[in-house]
Amino acid sequence: MVRSLESCLLKGPCLMHKALERIKQMVIKEFIQVLRDKRMKAIIFVIPVVQTLVFGFAVTTDVNNIPTAVIDLDNSFASRELVGRFASSGYFTIIASPTNSSAVQDLLDRATVSIAIQINRGFSADLKRNIPASVQLLADGTDSNTTTVAVDYASRIIKRYSQDIGPPVTLATAGIDVRQRAWYNPELKSKNYNVPGVIAMVIMLTSLLLTSMAVVREREIGTMEQLMVTPLRPVELILGKTIPFALIAFCDMIFITILGVTIFNIPINGPLWLLPLSTAIYLLSVLGFGLFVSTVAKTLQQALMATFLFFMPAVLLSGFMFPIENMPAVFQYLTYANPLRYFLIIIRGIFLKGNGFDILWPQMAALFIVGVAVFTMSSLRFKKRLG
């Protein structure tokens, strides 16, 4: 009587313990398999570093050092002064001073310069006589983004110069003084915006690819059958297949954060403890998608392509580089299903805005709902495929 009661009481925890033990063994096996190839060890850590460095340094939408040509046909004190203002602004690098307009055409055609400033003869004479003088700006519109900003900078420099040399106009006595401020990122550095985003992207790419490939590989080599004859239950198999990559993703997250703070001086204005918590929630949906891909793909080739077909839209429709507000309404609605969207807002909120849980909780809740939905659906599909 006493004995049976005891075994009954122990049965629950005992089963639980056994399940945990099986998952642990599975996780160990998975780690051995991934890291057996020495190159994989390097790849898992080198890839996030390379991506962070490239994104931090290369993906800059800051516009400076615009290659510029100057055609100064006036060659007067005033025109040289204006050219000097362009050169010292830091935005324009004057790399050519052609003497005729056809040379400018060639420079723009070859994309040697992206903007040309032409000061016509009579510029200083017009200024002296108080006739409005003009400066021609020829811009290469191929890169529409840079051009918009460059033309804006150039116009401001010209306006400033014109105010400085011109007679005091009536505008100075009555007018509007605009005080501009940029919050969260006062120097408007694009790396502050991009590097936190890379964390979200790298986590997605590594865990998605590794999870889907790990499962499909078992199937391709034929070891899936062996796993199925073990006492492992489907839930345990799913956990065993996802936990290792969740851990790797966590390491990557910490790694990139350290890189971002030390090399790129990214500020962490918010509570740091929110970062691992929201990463965990985010991983739920990413690993769920990885599992889903593994149920669709039969070969590694298919897994790789399917991962990519999923990854690209997820990144492009997340607000990672392209603001969601500018998208057509249909695509804006689509982004609500994208876990990356929520995670980006959270991660940028923590790093740049110093947001706390009080502001970020709706995003975290949404991320959690998407995660649970995706993971449950994928797990069900996975179980079905096993059976």
Place this chain on the structure above:
Amino acid sequence: MVKTFLMKLIRIKAIAKKEIIQILRDPLSLAMAFLMPVLLLFLFGYAITLDVDNLTTIIYDADKSSMSRELAAELTASGYFSIVRTAEDQREIDTYLDSGRARVAVSIPVDFAKTIAKGGIAQLQVIVDGSDSNTATISLGYLSALLDIYARRVTGARSAPSIEPRVRVWYNPELKSRNFIIPGLIAVIMMVIAALLTSLTFAREWERGTMEQLIATPVTAPEVVIGKLLPYFLIGFIDMLISVAMAVFLFEVPLKGNLAVLTVISSVFLFGALGLGIVISIVAKSQLVASQIAMVATFLPAFLLSGFMFAISNMPIPLQAISRVIPARYFVASLKGIFLKGNPVRILVSDAVFLLFFAVIVFIIANKKFLKKIV
């Protein structure tokens, strides 16, 4: 001599045929290979734009005069700003910017209209969310231009600035970001195909153990490489045609240059890109490793360091130097030149020569590496 050459061709044909059969046996991958350019072009053509408009704006009008209301109306009418909220107090601005519900805040002080009427200088506070630096820079530019015109009108200052910038934009006069992105995207798409398809071909044969069987046949290394490359060349070429057709007919990107020149340069680039995929595949020997290397060695540089979207002149010098050895850089430059500028061959030739040089080098490396692996 002729006979050995013919035998070579027959063996290459046999390898290519085997590879084609293998590709056709996996229709899902093939379908995805053709879906890829369509999906990417759709996303970049329809969903994504770097043009900044409809900026979510919160306005705090403490003045509540006809003049301040006019200012708000003007912001909306410009099309660049959409006012999502008229704040009750200054603190609301903080909440809206913090939670990301607004990107721009304009705050009009109490005696705004009165000050202007008296001929004084009224202060206007503008706050932008700087976390997206690009949008912030552009929106500040729009705002200052708009406010400048507004100020000149309400203050009645008629004196024009003494120097007037006359701006002309060439090649893409309306500054459509679609025209800027789509031509370069073709290079990215072709690089992705190379990365995703070819990088696994050799690795797969090694993993399945069929490489030994292939080596046991009388085929030589260059024959295997060419034979395996040809079917993927065909897929990549079809992808290129799909992309160009979509760019011209669906997205109305002007194709000012010569289509034949475009085809020739694309073929040279494709040959090099596929060659790079094959080198990765031979070196990696494992599909998992190959896929990871391919992502970093082909896709990432083509996307980020090619000038496809991010201006190379803005990058730090070491990265600019690296970008010089990335073939996609030269292909992106050619594509933009052919599509938007209608560049003649004279200008395109230097880029084309580099691409050819790259293709030949990669082909030689592929053969050398393959020989070593056999031994």
